[in-house]
Amino acid sequence: MSNENVAILMSTYNGEKYLEEQVKSIISQDYTDWHLYIRDDGSTDSTVNLIKKIARDNEKITFLNENKPKNLGVTGSFMDLLANTKAQYYMFSDQDDYWMEDKISATLRKMQASEIDHMPICVHSNLTVVDTNLHGDSLMNSSEEHWSDFKSMLFANCVTGCTMMINQELKNLLDFDKVKSNKLYVHDWWIALVAAAFGKVVYLDRSTILYRQHQGNVIGSNKKTTLFNKNEPFNGRVIRMVKITSDFWQAYGSKLTGQNKNYVKNYASLVQHRNPLWNLRIVLKYPPARATTTGNLVFGSIVVRDYQKLSRLG
Template identity: 25%
Template sequence: MDEIKDQNLVSVITPTYNSETYIRDTIESVREQTYPHWEMIIVDDGSTDNTISIIEKYQNEDNRIRLIPLKKNQGAAVARNKAMKNAQGRYIAFLDSDDQWLPEKLERQLLFMNQHDYAFSYTKYLEVHSDDQHNKVVTIPDSVEYNDLLKNCVIGCLTVILDRNKIDKIEMVNIRARQDYALWLNLTRRGFKAFGLQETLAKYRVRHNSISSNKIKMAKQNWKVYREVEKLSLSKSVWYFMHYAYFKLRKYIV
């Protein structure tokens, strides 16, 4: 297990790439947390815009913010893993550079985890669209296990907190997309049940030019996770992919 230097510290894991439009809001949402014991490790994945200069200004203002620049673009998995290797806190929390947390996110979720002795938790979140007309709260089940997640990933990466005192190895597989989903599968396959806090504590920005907004690409990535990461048989992959397609279709129809 990596060394944990502070048992009360939350290490916020934030990969960035050309995020100058949104990174201020993301950082401010962490600085506004009612729970003050955090460090924000931002790994810049070779940005070519003003992202780094914006982060450096915040770093100079708040010593809880740490910037690690990568020389070339290597993908979100590499950036997140780099941040986690440099994390000093007991807790790992994920927040991408275009998303935000509500002020009580860390306080409420840590209380939830500590009261019930959970290692892996997630929450509801708000999907925010650019027109502000189609925003909606994403609902969640009270808990999920491995087979549940194979059918439908109900866990938003921006809501997850993991307890490193209980989970020995936390590392994302190096794939182009769905590396967070692959990590949730890895953890639940290892026996760490994920528990949902029924509170809306984060805002997910829906960007129509992102990888996750391209339905065909996402379907291909999900198939890749089944076959190449989880090593499922063809028949099992087809079975779970049918569930994946059903839940996606139902979501878009609704």
């Protein structure tokens, strides 16, 4: 495997407690042709001073917004990092995990084995859920909890951002000027949707990181990612699914074809109609992917019940 330029994008927010340990795991990678870009999202603790020290001590680390602090939120911060860096491949890093020594090399091998004719590709992997002291051996995903087709990805995200690698061809499809990233729900779902629609989502069936779970996590992933997850209100997930579909239609509707276009167009239209029976007809005609018949009926009932909320999204 020849060396390729990998940009690692890390967003921080009040991350002083675990930041040095995470950076150490990146520095200790068996693959060395990487550069770490850190963007702070408005920390109020000593994170900024810590980043300055880390960047000063290692030429492979850049504090991207040292003189321009601004809170953009998690998604906005990662998308800003992606928009303002240049490499052949990009990886996303949380501030509090711990990377296995071969995370970059293993992911890059999977990426290069999947690249054909400059195809846009997103590679993601499994992860090990651990406690604050990095103890634990529970894998987040079972063999059935990952998928790669666009229709399934539209209804539920299975891609965890801190395990992702994307290539430059996929980044080229992300219209940073057209899409207001600070209004996107999550960057990993959005990027995975673009990859599934116009390229390929590839799963590396092994863990590449220790994913630390603690009270200060901005986004936790010890919960499942399916649409019918009981760990959070179902109607909220339906609303978010319709919102991201509406945004995707505005950004990429003209480029979609076939069944993918039909699904996105019709679910995006739910934000424009105030007739609950019309909304229910859409759900019955274009049933959610990866759902049971009971799940479809529940989904439809939520759309009918919350049609006024859906209309306000528009």
